[in-house]
Amino acid sequence: MDFSIKACDWTKGTTNVFLTGKSDCIVIGVFESQTLSGAGLEIDEATKGLITRVVKAGDMQGKSGTTVFLHEVSGIGASRVLLVGCGKQDAFGQKAYNDAARAAWRAILGTKIGQVTFTLAQLPIKERTAEWGVRAAILALRTETYQFTQMKSKPDPAKRALKRVVFSVDTVDEKAAKIAAKEGEALANGLDLARDLGNLPGNVCTPTYLADTAKTLAKDWKLKVEVLGQKQLEALKMGAFLSVTRGSAQPPQFIVLQHQGAGQKAAPVVLVGKGITFDSGGISLKPGDSMDEMKYDMCGAASVFGTLRAVAELGLKINVVGIVPTCENMPSGTATKPGDIVTSMSGQTIEVLNTDAEGRLILCDALTYAERFKPAAVIDIATLTGACVIALGHHNSGLFAKDDALAGELLDASREAVDPAWRLPLDDEYQEQLKSNFADMANIGGRPAGSVTAACFLSRFTEAYPWAHLDIAGTAWKSGAAKGATGRPVPLLTQFLIDRAQLS
Structure with missing residues (x-):
């Protein structure tokens, strides 16, 4: 599986590569407050208020670990958007982040999605950094995909079609996030x-x-x-x-x-x-x-x-x-x-x-x-x-x-x-x-x-x-x-x- 890092400031409109770049799915976090910011706000504007309408309809309330797929999305390069509930924003620490990341991966691994843009590491995680979020997300994904099939005569089919994940981080976090991605892969291999x-x-x-x-x-x-x-x-x-x-x-x-x-x-x-x-x-x-x-x-x-x-x-x-x-x-x-x-x-x-x-x-x-x-x-x-x-x-x-x-x-x-x-x-x-x-x-x-x-x-x-x-x-x-x-x-x-x- 390939992991890469791309810098993006969702508050300054420098998001063309994410909005127009081809991807099977982009992962967006939604808090219980129902107020959108960062990637969520940018994607909402590009899709003419689609996420706002889904939230107002009650299909995504932001509760921790909940997920909703939006299919055939127009206005962006990704064909699908995955909304992930992150709970209360003021309580979004390492446990809530890991719960959200695991929920996202489980939803994605149940599909044929091959390439994902992942923006959750860019959310403000209490007492943690974006590079920590990148590494934690990689470990969560590798844990979800781990299977022990060596002793089976007919191994279970692999859980994943997913081949590539692109992590969105702020420009100032790009270098540290690239190191974190390498650490995450090495840790997962160990x-x-x-x-x-x-x-x-x-x-x-x-x-x-x-x-x-x-x-x-x-x-x-x-x-x-x-x-x-x-x-x-x-x-x-x-x-x-x-x-x-x-x-x-x-x-x-x-x-x-x-x-x-x-x-x-x-x-x-x-x-x-x-x-x-x-x-x-x-x-x-x-x-x-x-x-x-x-x-x-x-x-x-x-x-x-x-x-x-x-x-x-x-x-x-x-x-x-x-x-x-x-x-x-x-x-x-x-x-x-x-x-x-x-x-x-x-x-x-x-x-x-x-x-x-x-x-x-x-x-x-x-x-x-x-x-x-x-x-x-x-x-x-x-x-x-x-x-x-x-x-x-x-x-x-x-x-x-x-x-x-x-x-x-x-x-x-x-x-x-x-x-x-x-x-x-x-x-x-x-x-x-x-x-x-x-x-x-x-x-x-x-x-x-x-x-x-x-x-x-x-x-x-x-x-x-x-x-x-x-x-x-x-x-x-x-x-x-x-x-x-x-x-x-x-x-x-x-x-x-x-x-x-x-x-x-």
């Missing part, structure tokens, strides 16, 4: 990769499959890649990671991807993604209900791959390292048992009280390995705890950080990317729940504050650098009729790295 990996079944998306995907990414985007196997992990004394792999016939893989966008001496940001390609719970077996969704336990790894793809496509001038420890967690005669004690790469010993708390065991060794890169910051991303779902539901990812500045950067990025996160506590008092009579720590801290104690466990392996943890158990996928991976938090992570790159 999201699609993360979604695809998450949606693949566990018998296809194995640890070896993830390793092969990393190698393909490296080849396609000039990244550096290294994959460590069983013997190398044993030599590194990654006893915590290897304890999770013991019950599976699938060999573990430890993947390291590097984007070198800045100088050799510039400290990298390290992203660590949990890559459990299927989580049965091990000997602490999960209930059978919805266990199929445990193929999504590698969505942290998928988000690292998706983010690195977006970063590489954008050519960000920042060094980024992606680390993905990946394996299955399965029950068998060789599997780790509750009560077993393992030694992590850091030398700290762990009493495994529950084998279904395995994500922290693979992550802790990866966090220790990250020290060798002397990172500016480390962020781990994991579908780690059901407790985070209970605490925050499916809207916000859980954010934990020892470093207030790093937490602030991530929260700012989450708001800009509309990929919400909420900071949860990491107080020392919670560490008491991890006490063990027999080892340095237990791998669980009981039911109270389960997501907090999981983060506290990880924090014990991060003394060497600024660190944050994103628990995406509630946001990485959807259940029910809309079942599927979301690709989150690729937008948050990519925005964080864009912001960092601009500061360097």
Whole structure:
């Protein structure tokens, strides 16, 4: 799909290219006030009051998310006009804008429209810019058109005939909007990769499959890649990671991807993604209900791959390292048992009280390995705890950080990317729940504050650098009729790295 930007000042009559240019449809926003401005007013005048008549007739009242097609419109180059309700103008913020954009795309994708002129990004969005509107609209469109059909013998027909979108922006916003369009496409490509990996079944998306995907990414985007196997992990004394792999016939893989966008001496940001390609719970077996969704336990790894793809496509001038420890967690005669004690790469010993708390065991060794890169910051991303779902539901990812500045950067990025996160506590008092009579720590801290104690466990392996943890158990996928991976938090992570790159 082709996206382009054209500058236009609808208040000064410099609109001939839009009024006379050939297009299948032009998208116009209408507020509940029923007063037209900008593109709406200009199109109304060119069509001799057509939009005013439709509004006065009550066919378009401006309510958020409503749409009306006007067909065979004369006086302009577009054969159709799509009116989109934007709600109250004084409440037109990012949510209302996204609702309007999604409504527009859904209406258009239900037709054979191939080329669209989109003017909604030029509306005054509270606390947001036109370039933000362009990027958000591209992401909304790509989300609406995403389909996972790789495993179907007869794939569903594609949702779209749409091939080209032209965004109308003010002249002063043109340069920034062109950058935003590129960011939107790169983000969408990264999201699609993360979604695809998450949606693949566990018998296809194995640890070896993830390793092969990393190698393909490296080849396609000039990244550096290294994959460590069983013997190398044993030599590194990654006893915590290897304890999770013991019950599976699938060999573990430890993947390291590097984007070198800045100088050799510039400290990298390290992203660590949990890559459990299927989580049965091990000997602490999960209930059978919805266990199929445990193929999504590698969505942290998928988000690292998706983010690195977006970063590489954008050519960000920042060094980024992606680390993905990946394996299955399965029950068998060789599997780790509750009560077993393992030694992590850091030398700290762990009493495994529950084998279904395995994500922290693979992550802790990866966090220790990250020290060798002397990172500016480390962020781990994991579908780690059901407790985070209970605490925050499916809207916000859980954010934990020892470093207030790093937490602030991530929260700012989450708001800009509309990929919400909420900071949860990491107080020392919670560490008491991890006490063990027999080892340095237990791998669980009981039911109270389960997501907090999981983060506290990880924090014990991060003394060497600024660190944050994103628990995406509630946001990485959807259940029910809309079942599927979301690709989150690729937008948050990519925005964080864009912001960092601009500061360097």
